[in-house]
Amino acid sequence: xxxxxxxxxxxxxxxxxxxxxxxxxxxxxxxxxxxxxxxxxxxxxxxxxxxxxxxxxxxxxxxxxxxxxxxxxxxxxxxxxxxxxxxxxxxxxxxxxxxxxxxxxxxxxxxxxxxxxxxxxxxxxxxxxxxxxxxxxxxxxxxxxxxxxxxxxxxxxxxxxxxxxxxxxxxxxxxxxxxxxxxxxxxxxxxxxxxxxxxxxxxxxxxxxxxxxxxxxxxxxxxxxxxxxxxxxxxxxxxxxxxxxxxxxxxxxxxxxxxxxxxxxxxxxxxxxxxxxxxxxxxxxxx
Numbered sequence: 692x693x694x695x696x697x698x699x700x701x702x703x704x705x706x707x708x709x710x711x712x713x714x715x716x717x718x719x720x721x722x723x724x725x726x727x728x729x730x731x732x733x734x735x736x737x738x739x740x741x742x743x744x745x746x747x748x749x750x751x752x753x754x755x756x757x758x759x760x761x762x763x764x765x766x767x768x769x770x771x772x773x774x775x776x777x778x779x780x781x782x783x784x785x786x787x788x789x790x791x792x793x794x795x796x797x798x799x800x801x802x803x804x805x806x807x808x809x810x811x812x813x814x815x816x817x818x819x820x821x822x823x824x825x826x827x828x829x830x831x832x833x834x835x836x837x838x839x840x841x842x843x844x845x846x847x848x849x850x851x852x853x854x855x856x857x858x859x860x861x862x863x864x865x866x867x868x869x870x871x872x873x874x875x876x877x878x879x880x881x882x883x884x885x886x887x888x889x890x891x892x893x894x895x896x897x898x899x900x901x902x903x904x905x906x907x908x909x910x911x912x913x914x915x916x917x918x919x920x921x922x923x924x925x926x927x928x929x930x931x932x933x934x935x936x937x938x939x940x941x942x943x944x945x946x947x948x949x950x951x952x953x954x955x956x957x958x959x960x961x962x963x964x965x966x967x968x969x970x971x972x973x974x975x976x977x978x
Contacts, residue, residue, distance in 0.1 A: 778848075778855070792903050793866055795832055795873070795975045798914040799825035802971060805918030809925035810958060811951045828968060832975040839865035863899070870906040871897075873975070878905040878912075917974065921967065928954050 791797060803821045807813075830837070844862035847853045853861065871894050879897070882905045883890055891897060932950035936942070 792907055793870065794829050795910065795971075796825055796829040797907065797910045798917070798974070799828050799832075799971050801911070801914035802917050802921065802967065805915075806921055806963070806967060809922040810954050811925075811947060824968075828971060832972045833869065836865050836869045867895070867897075867899075867902065870902055873909060873913075874902065874906045875909040875912065878908045881905070913974070917970070924957070925954050928957065 800822060803825055807816065807821065840862045843865065844853070844858045847861070848855070848858035879902070880890065882901045886901055888901070929946060929950045932953065933946040936944055936946055936949065
């Protein structure tokens with residue numbers, strides 16, 4: 692064996708020692724760097740943190756209120772504003788029923804509607820106009836009765852001189868006298884018979900449940916009677932127009948095309964609205 696073959700194992704042994712030393716040096720350097728970075732990193736919470744509860748403010752001190760009272764009296768002799776408002780709302784809810792059943796409004800609105808149908812105009816004048824006209828004609832015709840109700844019941848009630856029951860009783864008397872003046876005895880007797888009551892000797896003994904429906908039936912009869920009398924002239928114009936068109940051989944022409952202008956012209960020439968309004972008011976005041 693030569694000298695070169697003996698040196699070869701020694702060189703390989705030194706090479707392995709150098710590599711092992713280099714690996715140990717690199718491992719030590721990496722571990723030192725990781726430890727230093729772990730010390731400098733901030734702590735990160737692993738779960739959600741519970742919110743901090745706010746500090747409740749200190750409760751204020753409340754004085755003793757056992758002696759507190761609430762009153763609706765305004766300190767005067769009349770009614771308080773709250774009670775007056777409640778009464779006005781109650782009257783406003785009851786007013787439409789009283790207007791329809793205890794006044795001459797039913798008579799006026801039916802006659803005005805029949806006049807519109809007799810002319811042949813279905814929507815002219817509008818229903819709102821007819822209702823408004825009937826309403827103010829009712830106020831005008833029932834002025835004395837409503838004035839008596841105001842003096843006998845409403846003003847004393849507002850002044851605090853009457854309670855609600857006394858004011859209602861005082862207001863019923865003028866309205867009862869008005870309805871007794873315009874009710875037909877036959878209608879009143881019919882409701883008395885249905886109720887099983889004898890005809891009272893004193894009209895003041897007639898109750899509202901008997902007098903009001905009898906008055907409404909009488910007003911309907913009167914309204915249709917007046918409406919029939921007013922409707923007849925318009926019917927005559929329609930018949931004459933239809934007969935003339937048929938005699939001329941114009942059977943294909945609707946008679947309403949000719950009769951409607953004629954009825955409008957006649958109603959305007961005789962000043963129909965003023966005549967009807969005056970007749971309706973006088974039928975109430977002159978009864």
